Every structure is written in C-alpha cells, then in structure tokens.
Amino acid sequence: MVCMMELSSHLIVNSAFDSISESEMNLAADLVDSIPDNSLTLFDKGFYSLGLLHDWQKKGKRTHWLLPLKKGTQFELVRSLGRQDKLIRIATTPQARKKRPHLPSHIDARLVTRNIKGKEVKILTSMTDNMAYPSADIVDLYTHRWEIELGYREMKQHMLESRFTLRSKLPELIHQELWGVLLAYNLIRYKMILMAKSLKGVFANQLSFRDASSHIIHTLTMMPIYAPGNFPKIVIDIEKNAAQFKLEGKRERSYPRCLKASKNRYPVTKSKYAIHLK
Numbered sequence: 001m002v003c004m005m006e007l008s009s010h011l012i013v014n015s016a017f018d019s020i021s022e023s024e025m026n027l028a029a030d031l032v033d034s035i036p037d038n039s040l041t042l043f044d045k046g047f048y049s050l051g052l053l054h055d056w057q058k059k060g061k062r063t064h065w066l067l068p069l070k071k072g073t074q075f076e077l078v079r080s081l082g083r084q085d086k087l088i089r090i091a092t093t094p095q096a097r098k099k100r101p102h103l104p105s106h107i108d109a110r111l112v113t114r115n116i117k118g119k120e121v122k123i124l125t126s127m128t129d130n131m132a133y134p135s136a137d138i139v140d141l142y143t144h145r146w147e148i149e150l151g152y153r154e155m156k157q158h159m160l161e162s163r164f165t166l167r168s169k170l171p172e173l174i175h176q177e178l179w180g181v182l183l184a185y186n187l188i189r190y191k192m193i194l195m196a197k198s199l200k201g202v203f204a205n206q207l208s209f210r211d212a213s214s215h216i217i218h219t220l221t222m223m224p225i226y227a228p229g230n231f232p233k234i235v236i237d238i239e240k241n242a243a244q245f246k247l248e249g250k251r252e253r254s255y256p257r258c259l260k261a262s263k264n265r266y267p268v269t270k271s272k273y274a275i276h277l278k
Contacts, residue, residue, distance in 0.1 A: 002027040007147040009204040035063045042145045043067035051100045069122035081130040084113040154209045188213045195242035212245040
C-alpha cells in the first residue's frame with residue numbers, strides 16, 4: 001500500500017495497493033493524477049526515481065517534491081546558491097528514458113546539506129528558487145516527514161487494535177476492507193479538522209487521535225438512544241469539547257535505523273546452547 005497524506009490534518013488524499021508482486025514505485029505512479037496544485041510532497045528515500053519525480057513536478061502547477069538524497073547518487077554541480085545550498089544536475093538513465101520517452105536527458109534539482117543532531121543530512125528538492133524557498137524552511141519541512149508514520153500508527157494501533165492481519169481472506173474482500181479502514185480513518189480525521197477549527201491556531205494533527213477518536217466513536221454509537229431532533233446539537237457538542245484533546249507539545253522523537261526484535265505474543269523456549277557464526 002502507498003498512501004498520500006496531507007500532513008497538517010493527516011487526511012488521506014489517495015491510496016493505491018496491490019499484491020506483493022507489485023512494486024511501491026509503480027503504485028506511487030498511480031497517484032500522480034491526485035497531486036494538488038501549489039503543493040509540496042515529501043517522499044521517503046525509497047521512492048527515488050527521476051522518472052517519477054519528473055512526472056510529479058510536471059503534472060500540475062507548482063507541484064514540488066522533496067526527499068533525502070540517495071546514497072551514491074552521481075551529480076554535476078551547476079552553481080552554488082549558498083555555503084550548503086547547491087543547484088545540481090542529475091543525468092537520467094537510458095532505461096528510464098525508454099520507459100518514459102518524454103523524460104529529458106538530465107534533471108536540475110536543489111541539494112541542501114545540513115547537520116541535524118550531529119548527522120549530515122542531504123535533502124534533494126525541486127524547489128530550485130532560493131529566494132522563494134529559503135534553505136532553512138526546506139530543512140524545517142524535512143522534519144515533518146514522520147507525520148505519515150504517525151498516521152499509519154493511528155490506523156494500525158488504535159483503529160485495528162494492533163491486529164497482525166485483516167479479517168478478510170479473499171483478495172476482493174481485502175480491497176474492500178482496506179478502503180473501509182481508510183474511509184473510517186478519514187471520517188474521524190475530518191471531524192477532528194472541524195474540532196481544531198474551533199481552537200485558534202491549532203491544526204488537526206495537534207489533537208490526540210486516540211482520545212478524540214474514542215470520544216467521537218462513543219458519541220456516535222450512543223446516537224440511537226436520543227431523539228433525531230437532538231442529533232445536530234450532539235454533533236456540534238463534539239467540536240465544543242476539542243480543547244480537552246489538545247496536545248500541549250509534541251515530544252521530539254528520534255528514529256535511529258537499527259534492528260529491533262519483533263514482539264511475540266507466544267511463549268518462546270530459550271535454547272540451552274549458543275551458536276557463534278563467524
């Protein structure tokens with residue numbers, strides 16, 4: 001599954017999914033038609049494809065992209081825009097041009113380098129105008145890339161209660177269930193947008209999804225006991241309670257790339273012997 005999420009609200013703009021034999025890159029290409037104008041898309045480094053990025057940028061009006069530079073990427077320096085801000089040129093491959101005949105022989109992009117917590121980070125983006133898009137703003141935007149991971153966690157842990165598998169066992173029913181999960185998530189998130197609007201200067205992603213969704217779902221499940229004439233007031237009262245779900249400040253998170261042992265719900269028998277492989 002590949003999803004496109006609006007980061008300030010966590011609304012799912014569109015999604016594409018298929019069997020495990022289909023690559024995520026091809027699924028991402030199916031989302032090109034959903035790109036809104038005047039937008040910036042933050043990609044994970046696994047979606048580095050000059051063909052995809054070129055199609056993304058040319059699809060609409062000011063449809064920009066940003067992603068970490070893939071290790072080992074070869075490029076040519078066009079000119080320096082600042083000490084750690086460069087305009088570069090990356091050549092496309094014959095294989096990519098064969099797949100996309102409209103793809104040019106090279107693509108110009110902007111490379112911003114910064115030290116974040118002692119680690120050098122290289123950010124590649126289509127926002128080449130350094131006057132319109134200051135490098136400090138680009139680095140700040142890069143830090144929001146984890147918002148979609150928080151959205152996935154909200155669906156997996158809170159909505160699906162951390163179940164390992166879906167209930168459906170047939171491909172067509174799995175598609176139906178996945179769309180149902182995304183639809184239910186968006187309905188809750190849309191209500192949270194209305195709740196955030198009742199608070200000045202607050203975005204929907206600054207409300208606790210766990211607490212707000214529990215409140216929304218509980219209120220809706222209790223609707224049948226009330227007279228239909230009271231429904232509008234009950235729905236509006238949900239928004240009036242938004243202040244109690246506001247997160248006072250998001251904790252600064254660190255996501256080091258390390259291998260962690262997966263949780264096992266079943267007892268594991270420890271071996272009496274240790275094996276050392278060299």
